[in-house]
Amino acid sequence: MAYTVTINGKQHDVDAPGEMPLLWVLRNELGMVGTKFGCGIGMCGACTVHVNGEARRSCAVTLSSVGDAQISTIEALAETPVGRALQQAWLDEDVMQCGYCQAGQLMNATALLTKNPQPAETEIESAMQGNICRCACYTRIHKAIAAVSKEGVANV
Amino acid sequence: MSDVMTAAPMPGTSSQLSRRMMLKVSALAGGGFALAASMPMIARAATPAGPEGTAAGLNAFVTIAPDNTITIVGKNPEVGQGIKTMLPMLIAEELDADWDQVRIVQADTDMALYGPQLAGGSFATPMNWIPMRQAGATARAMLVAAAAQRWGVPVGSLRTEKSRVIDGSGRSLTFGELATDAAAMPVPAPETLMLKDAKDFTIIGRPIGGIDSPKVVRGEPIFGVDTQLPGMVYAAYERAPVFGAKLMSANLDAAKAEPGISDAFVIEGNGRADQLVDGVAVIASNWWLANRARGKLAVEWDTGEWASHSSSGYDETARKLMASGQAEEVFASNGDVDAAFASAAKVLEAEYAYPFLAHVPMEPMNCTALMHEDGSLEMWAPSQTPQGGLAGVAEMLGLEPSRVKVHITRMGGGFGRRLTNDYMHQVAAIAQKMPGTPVQLIWSREDDVRTDFYRPAGWHKLRAAVDAEGKLVGFDDHFVTFDAGGGSFNPAAMAPDIFPAKFVPNLRFAQSKMKTAVPMGALRAPSSNALAFVMQSFLDEVAVATDKDLPTLMLELVEGFEPEPDEQGFGGMSSPGFNPHRLAAVTKKAVEMAKWGEPVADGHALGFGFYWSHMGYFAEIVEASLSEAGQPLVHNVWAAGDVGSHIINPFGAMNQVEGSIIDGIGQAIQLAVQIEGGAVKQSNFHDYQLPRMPMTPQIHVEFVPSDNAPTGLGEPALPPVIPALTNALFALTGKRVRSLPIDKALFAKA
DSSP: OEEEEEETTEEEEEESOTTSBHHHIIIIISOOTTSOOSOSSSSSOTTEEEETTEEEEGGGSBHHHHTTOEEEOGGGGGGSHHHHHHHHHHHHTTOOSSOTTHHHHHHHHHHHHHHOSSOOHHHHHHHHTTSOOTTOOHHHHHHHHHHHHHHOSTTO | OOOOOOOOOOTTOOTTTTTSOOEEEEEOTTSSEEEEESSGGGOSSOSOOOOTTOSSOOOOEEEEOTTSOEEEEEOSOOSSSSHHHHHHHHHHHHHTOOGGGEEEEEOOSOHHHHSOOOOOTTOHHHHHHHHHHHHHHHHHHHHHHHHHHHHTOOGGGOEEETTEEEOTTSOEEEHHHHHHHHTTSOOOOGGGSOOOOGGGOSSTTSOOOOTTHHHHHTTOSOBGGGOOOTTOEEEEEEEOSSTTOEEEEEEOHHHHTSTTEEEEEEEOOOSBTTTBOOEEEEEESSHHHHHHHGGGOEEEEEOGGGGGOOHHHHHHHHHHHHHHTOOSEEEEEESOHHHHHHTOSEEEEEEEEEOBBOOOOSSOOEEEEEEOTTSOEEEEEOOSOHHHHHHHHHHHHTOOGGGEEEEEOBOSOOTTGGGSOHHHHHHHHHHHTSTTOOEEEEOOHHHHHHSOOBBOOEEEEEEEEEOTTSOEEEEEEEEEEEEOSTTOOOTTOOOTTOTTGGGSSEEEEEEEEEEOOSOBOOOSSTTHHHHHHHHHHHHHHHHHHTTSOHHHHHHHHHTTOOOOOOEEOGGGOEEOOOOHHHHHHHHHHHHHHTTTTSOOOTTOEEEEEEEEETTEEEEEEEEEEEOTTSOEEEEEEEEEEEOOSOOSOHHHHHHHHHHHHHHHHHHHHHOOBOEETTEESOOSTTTSOOOOGGGOOEEEEEEOOOSSOOOOOSSTTSTTHHHHHHHHHHHHHSOOOOBSSOOHHHHOOO
């Protein structure tokens, strides 16, 4: 069955079963591989995208449930001031080791700071605990989020 | 389907530069440097073709474009350890390159050109510290010679700085302006070149961010699983959950009738778990469809004798073996152990155990392969050992190795999992059945957790004899481990010189082995990640029994001993022997950093652990407390490490140490793979629970420089944190953790 989905402001027609997770629509139907497969059961956060601005696990969002929701992915993260600021902070703090989970970390962090620009330390921990980093770059992820929270997004 | 193509770039032939005149300097495996221009019409020395595996074992690779862009090849696989940034830093340092004008490309697999290419054992730093710098120095010497010729001045009157050659009068030429002339210069022998004095380093020691990090934050396709080729299809692979099982029969009709499935076929294994086990490949236009259709497969497996195996069965057998007091073999022996115990003033005895562990890198196992119509095979492989993968695949398919091309992709973590290339062999076997069609094999997370090469579980019965003066005079370990049969690699093997082997006058290490079909492999700091817990915990018991603390006991044990001589190590490099002075230095540093011995917060306690692995010395101190539910909480970790004379990239170094420490804490507190019915019980991150952000302690790291060559940091910071934590819990509660992961019930408040 054919569906029309809106990804990063652009409409795409997808001919796939409605129960296909959005993750696999993005990766294999649309060739947008920035969103990563980590566990398939919503436990790791590697596949985090924004659905109408909310951080969601794309492995747990079915194609048929998307409807006319606005989906945005890591490929469009730089289009938002918060996303841009976080991308820069990630580089400034040299956050990553392997980097595989970082798309999901960045998408989740962007959703957090968009809603709550100045989260307390425990709010950062609580918001980010759904995202696993196997290399355990947690200290740096935390620092990068805190830096953007402190310095704001104006100068990026 | 997208037709975006992603492939590892070919060295020196990136699309951006291919139409420019370029200089290519490459070191021959035979020790000399050969020179070639990349454009065929100006090629002089053609492609280097040094003999394989000769002593120098290196090929460095520098390309300079007229616009002064310097392209440096990163030869080793990038798995998150930062090697693609770090090895080129060594070349750029001696080349005197302007780092801002350096671009780095990933090498393909080529033993003859590059020597060993692997990500494992923390070997890359010690193996490449000198050769990579020589590669840069050689290229620099040729550029200087070209400038000297053009200006008609002596070489000695010239200096280099930031990709320019400068003479005494201040005139200068860029490397780019000199590149073509330099290509015609004689190639100096690397050993004739002076390497820089450390005080002149401008790149080594500078914190430099990961070279691919900007691509990562933009979500660009750079990982193995991001590989996309025109017309590519996806494969899922169904194999028996029980290790060692064989496929009896398979009905594929229902699976083939599922939406999107283009094919399904049986693959017959070759009897080697590290290559190809029996299974069924399901092919589809979308991986999720292929994986889902596995549920419709009707496959019968012969599980043979292995289905009765379990972790609890292994534990029962191991405990019986330890109780028997009869080990199969003694593999290390000093003095007279029995006499030492017979005359001891005090004897301590304890059994320690630890479980199987999985690696679970974030990027699930995957590999992309294309069998070309001419029968040659091209692969895009996220592998820590791509050369081994290439050789294995060629042998399995009966192809000449020259007919298999392996592109090295960035990997979403490895931790040792990708040292074993079973997924490469699987996709090669699949691709062979569909020539002309590129196919990407992806494993589910469940496949990954249940089809790993596990850190072996192990058991130790330890005894210590203490004399009337409180001195440790006897030590006895009966180690129970596994035998996978067929002389296969045992990543749990305990070396005969494991500390305190040479520092106790009467010592015996013995072992017994149990049969298993559970595949075993190297997990970050193999054997050390388990033995540090066992040995440093038991030595803490000895310290407590003799009224001292563990740092004091460690310093006493090594007092008066001199460094052991160097040994021949991996890849022909010299491997320094254990140096007690370095142990003492990091121990004292950690003690000072943590203010060991001073009061700590109420309900908190400190614990110490030391370990030497992969040529790195780490002493670590953990400050821990317990939650109401008995959950250990780690507040601070102080780590003092000696990994040689230089920290090449402080960014990467700190990241590795922090990550290793959190990794170790996760192993101590909550990780275990259990075998039930011959298969793995756990399946995904809900029951194999990696550390998450709230578990992260404050980590304080100091490096203690020494006169040794730098060594790698992927591993040595991990092992000591585990006993440091369990020793802290003992200091807090008087309860000794002798089995991992830590049993919360032990510490639950009544």
